[in-house]
Amino acid sequence: MGTDPSAAPLKTVPLDSFHRHHGAKMVPFAGYEMPVQYKAGIMTEHTHTRTKAGLFDVSHMGQAWLHGKGAAKALERLVPGDIQGLSNGQCRYTMLTNDDGGIIDDLIITKWEDKLFLVVNAARKDVDLPLIEAGTKGDATLEIIDDRALLALQGPMAAHVMHNYAAPAFHLSFMTAAELHINNIACHVTRSGYTGEDGYEISLPIDDAMEIAEMMESEPDVLPVGLGARDTLRLEAGLCLYGHDIDELTSPIEAGLRWTISKRRREEANFPGAARMLAEIADGPSKKRVGILPEGKAPARDGTAIHVPGGDAVGIITSGGFGPSVGGPVAMGYVPADMAEPGTRLELAVRKNMIPATVVKMPFHPHNYHRD
Amino acid sequence: MTTKYSKDHEWIAIEGDIGTVGITEHAQEQLGELVFIEVPDVGATFDQGDEACVVESVKAASEVYSPCTGEIVAVNEELADAPTTVNDNAEGDGWMFKIRIADMAELDDFMDEAAYKKYLKEIDE
Numbered sequence: 001m002g003t004d005p006s007a008a009p010l011k012t013v014p015l016d017s018f019h020r021h022h023g024a025k026m027v028p029f030a031g032y033e034m035p036v037q038y039k040a041g042i043m044t045e046h047t048h049t050r051t052k053a054g055l056f057d058v059s060h061m062g063q064a065w066l067h068g069k070g071a072a073k074a075l076e077r078l079v080p081g082d083i084q085g086l087s088n089g090q091c092r093y094t095m096l097t098n099d100d101g102g103i104i105d106d107l108i109i110t111k112w113e114d115k116l117f118l119v120v121n122a123a124r125k126d127v128d129l130p131l132i133e134a135g136t137k138g139d140a141t142l143e144i145i146d147d148r149a150l151l152a153l154q155g156p157m158a159a160h161v162m163h164n165y166a167a168p169a170f171h172l173s174f175m176t177a178a179e180l181h182i183n184n185i186a187c188h189v190t191r192s193g194y195t196g197e198d199g200y201e202i203s204l205p206i207d208d209a210m211e212i213a214e215m216m217e218s219e220p221d222v223l224p225v226g227l228g229a230r231d232t233l234r235l236e237a238g239l240c241l242y243g244h245d246i247d248e249l250t251s252p253i254e255a256g257l258r259w260t261i262s263k264r265r266r267e268e269a270n271f272p273g274a275a276r277m278l279a280e281i282a283d284g285p286s287k288k289r290v291g292i293l294p295e296g297k298a299p300a301r302d303g304t305a306i307h308v309p310g311g312d313a314v315g316i317i318t319s320g321g322f323g324p325s326v327g328g329p330v331a332m333g334y335v336p337a338d339m340a341e342p343g344t345r346l347e348l349a350v351r352k353n354m355i356p357a358t359v360v361k362m363p364f365h366p367h368n369y370h371r372d
Numbered sequence: 373m374t375t376k377y378s379k380d381h382e383w384i385a386i387e388g389d390i391g392t393v394g395i396t397e398h399a400q401e402q403l404g405e406l407v408f409i410e411v412p413d414v415g416a417t418f419d420q421g422d423e424a425c426v427v428e429s430v431k432a433a434s435e436v437y438s439p440c441t442g443e444i445v446a447v448n449e450e451l452a453d454a455p456t457t458v459n460d461n462a463e464g465d466g467w468m469f470k471i472r473i474a475d476m477a478e479l480d481d482f483m484d485e486a487a488y489k490k491y492l493k494e495i496d497e
Contacts, residue, residue: 329408
């Protein structure tokens, strides 16, 4: 998962000692030593996030400011999302695309008066940030943030926990942000996440991250949660993992992310790969990302071939495993467009067995976002 | 009955020419909570080192190797519905299969309990 054993020595995250103190099992991920799980284990961490609150360290992700009054307009040269239409403090999910309509990365953008706050994937920041800098040159200035950590507090109790520290956070709605003080520390707080649950992502100075993490962890409703459960939570929520479910060859339309492209952007058609994406919107893409429910208990993992029942291989699983809240295996993958209807029967080649499976609507577990 | 251990963290309890095979307490701890176990078919034959079982945690699938050449004479059918039996009692109720040992000499290199415990300490360092 984004790791290359031959690459440079692993970097440590600012909360490294927090992880070890809480019994984390550390693994290489995107060039960093990251906690895959703590003492409680993936299953408990997953369930705890669904029922109470989980605290995640996602400091390996890339954070940056894009300064300038013209930043939103300039960034739209690189992404199909509507950035100019955002109000101050509003967040948006979009993706950097290439001229062939493939996805370079997916990212979250928060709009402020004269700047944008960007969060990109750890394994892609070395690609994304130079691209954004070059692509917005003259109209905006990129400032890479390397002195801040990023925590995520996720789950139905997250808002109650945040209320104790920064009351205004309780009233933020999904995909909005605020500059808030926690223990007199200036934090950039967005009501967003990658679990399907209500929650927050908190950007804060590295020097203060330990204090805040320990404080939140000491809350009775909060358990530290590692990357293992982060993956099962986002899979059940039907959310894409870059490098697996989306990559430089798949288009946002194939990936089912058409909803991220507004009418204005489609009409302007002035983003990289617009020709392919608009053609796919008009004629339908040749393949589509779908949810897949395997029968029985065997997980069908990333790379598993998808067959027509009794017939040829026609697609591939891009994320799959055991869904703790579903209580069985769940997967997503790409199938030909004419096999993408919910209810379509498939077979999955898991080792020597052909496992029957069905195309289903995602998410596998209902989203629990705070919308008002 | 004698029990022997492999460097792959499997155990085999030998009674006559039948060996009962499972993974060790250390192995289940490393894997974490198991969600799926695929046991072999009774009657299947394996060479030493062949993949005999698949155990899957939330995170990943791992193989259990046949400790010796032989024929599968019984499997623990209960693991299909209750894979966490292995987490609860890896070296007892969590056994996976029984194999008719074709050549006892293949198990000569396996460790006894004391040697396995020493091995665990070594790899922990």
